[in-house]
Amino acid sequence: MSLFPLDAYALSAAVALLAAFPVALAIDRSVPRWLVRAAWLSAPLAAASLLLERGPVAAAVASCWLVVALAHLVHAAIRFINAPGYTSPAPWAEASSAVGPVVGAVALVSSRYDGTFAGFGEPLATLTVTHFHFTFGLLPLALAAAVRAQRVARAPVWGVVFAPVLVGALFALRASPAQPTVFEAAAVLLLAASVLGVALSLRAPPPWVRAASWLLAACTALAAWFSAHLALGVSTLDYDQMLRWHGVGNALGTLTLGLWAARALRFEGARPVDASPDLHAPTRDIPPERALFLDHRHFDLGEDAPGRFETIADRLLRYHFYPPHVMRHATTFEGRHARPRDRIGMTLLVGLFPGYAPIALPATTEVVRAELTADSAALEYVTTRSHYGKGTWCASVTRKDGRLQLTIDSRMMPTHPLAVAGLPLYRWYQKRAHRLGAENLGG
Secondary structure, eight states: OOBOOOOHHHHHHHHIIIIIHHHHHHHBTTSOHHHHHHHHHHHHHHHHGGGBOTTHHHHHHHHHHHHHHHHHHHHHHHHHHTOSOSSSHHHHHHHHHHHHHHHHHHHHHHHHHHSOBTTBOTTHHHHHHHHHHIIIIIHHHHHHHHHHTTOSOHHHHHHHHHHHHHHHHHHHTOSBTTBOOHHHHHHHHHHHHHHHHHHHHOOSOOHHHHHHHHHHHHHHHHHHHHHHHHHTTOOOOOHHHHIIIIIHHHHHHHHHHHHHHHHHOOBOOSSOOOOOOOSSOOBOOOOGGGOSEEEEEEEEEEEOOTTHHHHHHHHHHTTOOSOTTTEEEEETTTTSOOOTTOEEEEEEEEOOSTTSOOEEEEEEEEEEEEEEOSSEEEEEEEEBSSSSEEEEEEEEEEEETTEEEEEEEEEEEEOSHHHHHTHHHHHHHHHHHHHHHHHHHHO
C-alpha cells in the first residue's frame, strides 16, 4: 500500500464528497442528526481513499461512503412516500437526489478497487463519482427546494430531474466506453436546455445566484457540445480540458445554488403531514367475506370508578382513541361528539427504522354510527376512496358488573401498495394500533 498525489479527477471526486453531499444534507431539515454526523465523519475517510493505491484496502476504506449513501437513500424513500402529491417535480427531484450519491458511492468503491466502474475505465469511473453527487445529487435537491418556495418555474425542473437519468441509462448502454451515441448527446442537450430554462425562470434570486445559474447553463451547454462532437467522431476538447472548463464551472454553479437553497430555501422533507379529512371522497365498504382481516377483539379497561365511563365515552365519541405517535387525526366535529356523516382525516404513522421519520399513510373515513346510552357508547366509521384500505371499524365501550369493556370490530382489505407489499408487517401494525388505542382510551 502506498500514497500517491491526487490527480484532477480524484480531486473533483473529493470535492463531491466533502462539499456537495454535506450541502445537500443541509437543505433538508428533516435529515436525522445522526446521519449528518455520519456523513461528516465518513467524508474525510472516503476522500482519503483517493490517496491510496488501488486495491482491496482502498476499496474497503471507500466503502464507508456507500453505507452513508444507502442510509441517506432510506431517508429519501420515506421523504418521497410522505410527499403530499407527485404532480410537482419537487418529490421526484428529491428522490433522484438520493439515488445519485448511491451510484457515486458504488463507483467510488469500484474505482478505488481496480480503476473501473461497470466496465468503464478511468477517467470515466472517477468522473461518475463527481457527476452523480453534483448533477444527480445536489442540483435536483436545490431545485426541489426552489420549487417548494415557488422561486423557479416547474417545467424546466422536470427536465433537470429526468434528463440526467436518461443520460445515465444511455451512458450505460454505450457500445464503446468512449463513444456516446447521438441519442445520449440529445439527452445532454435536453439537460442543457432545462438548466437554461431554470436560469431564465428563477424568481428574484440574489445576484450571485443568478450569475451561478448562468454559469451552470453555459457549462452544461458545453457538455452537450462535447457529447455531440464525440458522437459524431469529431476530435474537439479532451477530458482534461472538459474537467477544467465544464467541471470547475459545473461545481461552482451547483454549489452556489446548493448554498442558496441551504441558506434561504430549507424545507422539512420527511415529516408526516397533518391529517386533513377529504370531504368529497365517496365511501367504499366491503362485505365480511371479502375482508382479508376480520377482527372481533375485547379489551378490559378496568373498574368503573365514578365518572370513568363518562370520561372514556366522551373521548371515544370525540375520536380521541389512538395515541399521537400511532395516528394523527383531524375531524369535522372538533368540539363536539361525532354524528353520522361526519368525516375523520387520519394519518397512520408506521415507524420502520429507528432514527428515521415514520412513514405516513393518510386516509379519510366517514362516521356511520355514533351512540351514547347510560351504559354503552359506540363509534363506527366506513372507509372512503381516500384511504389505504376498504372496510369498516367500530369501537364500543360497555359497563357491566362494575367493569368497563372495549370491543373492536373491524373488517379490512388493504389497498395501499406499501400495505399490500408488506402484509405481515401491516397486520402487525394494525394489531399493535388496536392494543395501543385501547390503552390510550382507558388510560
